[in-house]
Amino acid sequence: MVSQTAAATAKPPKVKKLHKMNHISIGDIIIWIIMIFCIVIVLYPILSIVSGSFSNSELVLRGQVGILPKGFTTRNYIALFSNKKLWPAYAYTLLYTVVGTAFSLFLNFCCAYPLSKRTFVGRRVWNFLLMFTMLFSGGLIPSFLLNTQVLPWMDTIWPFTLSGCVGAWTVIMIRTYFESIPSSLEESAKIDGANDVIILFKIYLPLSMPILATFGLFAAVGQWNNYFGPMLYMHDPSKWPVALLLRQWLFVDEGTGASGVGGSEQAYAIPQVARNYTAIVVTMLPIICVYPFIQKYFVKGMMVGAIKG
Amino acid sequence: MGKGKAQSKAPQRTLGQRIVRDKWLLLIFLPAILNVLIFKYGPMFGLVIAFKDYRPLVGFAKSPWVGWANFQRMFDIPEFGKILWNSITLNIESLVFTFPVPIIFAILLNEMRGRKFKRVTQTIVYLPHFIAVVIVAGMVKEFLSPSSGFIAHMIARIGRMSTVPMLLTNPSASHAIIILTSLWQNFGWGTIIYLASLSSVDPQLYEAATIDGASRFQRVIHITLPALAPVISIELIMAVGGLMSTSFDLPFLLQNGENMDTMEVLSTYVYKQGIASYAPDYGYTTAVGLFDSVINFILLIFANSASRKISETSFF
Numbered sequence: 001m002v003s004q005t006a007a008a009t010a011k012p013p014k015v016k017k018l019h020k021m022n023h024i025s026i027g028d029i030i031i032w033i034i035m036i037f038c039i040v041i042v043l044y045p046i047l048s049i050v051s052g053s054f055s056n057s058e059l060v061l062r063g064q065v066g067i068l069p070k071g072f073t074t075r076n077y078i079a080l081f082s083n084k085k086l087w088p089a090y091a092y093t094l095l096y097t098v099v100g101t102a103f104s105l106f107l108n109f110c111c112a113y114p115l116s117k118r119t120f121v122g123r124r125v126w127n128f129l130l131m132f133t134m135l136f137s138g139g140l141i142p143s144f145l146l147n148t149q150v151l152p153w154m155d156t157i158w159p160f161t162l163s164g165c166v167g168a169w170t171v172i173m174i175r176t177y178f179e180s181i182p183s184s185l186e187e188s189a190k191i192d193g194a195n196d197v198i199i200l201f202k203i204y205l206p207l208s209m210p211i212l213a214t215f216g217l218f219a220a221v222g223q224w225n226n227y228f229g230p231m232l233y234m235h236d237p238s239k240w241p242v243a244l245l246l247r248q249w250l251f252v253d254e255g256t257g258a259s260g261v262g263g264s265e266q267a268y269a270i271p272q273v274a275r276n277y278t279a280i281v282v283t284m285l286p287i288i289c290v291y292p293f294i295q296k297y298f299v300k301g302m303m304v305g306a307i308k309g
Numbered sequence: 310m311g312k313g314k315a316q317s318k319a320p321q322r323t324l325g326q327r328i329v330r331d332k333w334l335l336l337i338f339l340p341a342i343l344n345v346l347i348f349k350y351g352p353m354f355g356l357v358i359a360f361k362d363y364r365p366l367v368g369f370a371k372s373p374w375v376g377w378a379n380f381q382r383m384f385d386i387p388e389f390g391k392i393l394w395n396s397i398t399l400n401i402e403s404l405v406f407t408f409p410v411p412i413i414f415a416i417l418l419n420e421m422r423g424r425k426f427k428r429v430t431q432t433i434v435y436l437p438h439f440i441a442v443v444i445v446a447g448m449v450k451e452f453l454s455p456s457s458g459f460i461a462h463m464i465a466r467i468g469r470m471s472t473v474p475m476l477l478t479n480p481s482a483s484h485a486i487i488i489l490t491s492l493w494q495n496f497g498w499g500t501i502i503y504l505a506s507l508s509s510v511d512p513q514l515y516e517a518a519t520i521d522g523a524s525r526f527q528r529v530i531h532i533t534l535p536a537l538a539p540v541i542s543i544e545l546i547m548a549v550g551g552l553m554s555t556s557f558d559l560p561f562l563l564q565n566g567e568n569m570d571t572m573e574v575l576s577t578y579v580y581k582q583g584i585a586s587y588a589p590d591y592g593y594t595t596a597v598g599l600f601d602s603v604i605n606f607i608l609l610i611f612a613n614s615a616s617r618k619i620s621e622t623s624f625f
Contacts, residue, residue: 035418038497063462121327126338291439
């Protein structure tokens with residue numbers, strides 16, 4: 001995974017090596033110690049949650065479980081997976097993620113293409129309209145009223161997948177990418193009689209797969225983790241995504257003792273703390289599993305933005 | 310960014326001719342610009358209800374105008390001052406404590422030797438950025454729990470306290486909790502933008518400095534930091550411009566009856582009064598939101614022009 005950052009920032013050390021050969025100074029050791037410290041700070045909380053989810057909840061409650069499970073058990077997972085709310089929530093999360101990502105990619109892509117053309121009619125006006133949304137916004141309440149009272153979209157998925165998914169920042173970055181594609185391709189297609197729609201989908205779309213992958217992943221992670229939109233617009237708990245279900249379990253059901261997962265409806269009743277630990281792991285898992293493979297795309301996307309900015 | 314000038318190479322045409330010429334482009338553009346106009350500009354138009362006594366049943370147009378009454382109310386309500394103060398202090402504290410960390414960390418990463426170790430470090434510290442804020446807040450809640458939380462136990466041990474502290478219900482700890490949590494989530498990811506601009510520094514500069522006998526510290530001060538200056542100022546503009554736009558998630562998720570005194574900020578207040586309430590007051594909460602947006606807008610313009618004067622970099 002030779003990411004762009006690694007390749008790019010590795011240059012200065014390489015130069016130093018030429019002169020200092022393999023001499024390792026005290027400074028290097030201090031930096032390494034700081035880095036190890038940072039790695040521990042990032043990983044320890046995550047690992048301790050995982051370890052707690054595999055431990056006997058009695059011991060977790062007394063604060064005796066560290067980074068390794070104590071009283072190893074899979075009981076918590078069996079109880080959680082038998083929960084009737086979890087699997088539909090996963091299915092809805094997947095649905096919202098796919099729909100939201102599709103809208104976001106399509107609309108940002110379609111917004112960026114005409115703006116990348118120097119002579120596009122009204123280009124300056126459109127650019128201004130887009131840039132202004134970065135500086136000022138109508139705020140929460142007017143958007144909420146627009147989606148629920150002007151448009152009858154309460155309890156539908158449109159307010160948090162379609163509404164406002166064109167982002168100025170994303171459009172600017174895709175536009176910059178388009179501007180780097182040689183115009184000779186487009187000119188020769190035009191001579192062959194192709195119109196802009198055909199050029200966009202037959203020439204530009206295949207060429208812009210890398211940047212679309214990057215922004216698609218950004219949109220997908222954002223949507224996967226989104227609890228706020230569904231909290232505002234999805235009042236039917238049976239259609240909640242995992243993030244919102246987790247919010248309910250961790251922050252709202254609070255204080256009802258052994259609950260949610262257990263209670264009367266389930267065969268396995270487990271204490272709240274065990275359910276919380278296990279639910280956190282189960283929600284976090286998909287992201288952590290795919291993260292190492294997609295990380296380079298995120299970094300690439302940020303680099304494009306940074307160099308442009 | 311600021312090169313919006315259309316180059317008029319093409320022969321002069323009338324607007325109508327240009328529309329006809331660009332008809333396919335306009336067709337592609339239409340759904341996207343409609344989305345922007347409806348969902349970004351629609352709510353801006355809806356801001357007029359800040360000056361109305363908006364009643365959903367009466368309707369948008371027929372609700373009576375009330376002038377500045379909604380804004381007047383904002384300053385009449387005693388709790389509002391405290392909420393505004395919480396927002397401002399929380400934001401300033403966050404800016405002061407979280408802004409420098411990615412810069413320092415990026416410099417350390419840039420100075421770091423051992424390519425593989427560096428790559429592994431980067432991969433790990435970027436990770437928290439992708440974990441949902443609900444999960445992060447949930448972890449904070451579990452770790453601060455006086456019974457099972459390891460952080461609460463650790464603090465008790467370090468401070469030699471006889472009982473494990475109740476941190477989440479302590480109003481004076483809440484800002485620190487929010488700042489440290491968002492620092493944990495974003496300090497690694499925040500380095501990327503700085504590393505990107507460091508990647509364009511000519512390695513020969515470091516080489517020449519080394520030959521001239523510059524120490525590592527001197528190289529950082531005289532090469533790395535100047536190379537970072539433009540990005541730092543742009544990031545600072547954005548941070549200052551966002552000073553009033555309080556983040557919603559962490560205060561909202563981590564607040565409870567006991568810590569409300571310091572946890573309630575403008576964004577959570579608007580949500581609770583305007584949406585989660587049984588009798589939502591749309592006009593008043595829109596006024597609070599507008600107040601927030603306008604101050605933000607002014608801050609952004611100020612920060613931008615200040616930056617333009619000082620470092621000749623500006624954001625727009």
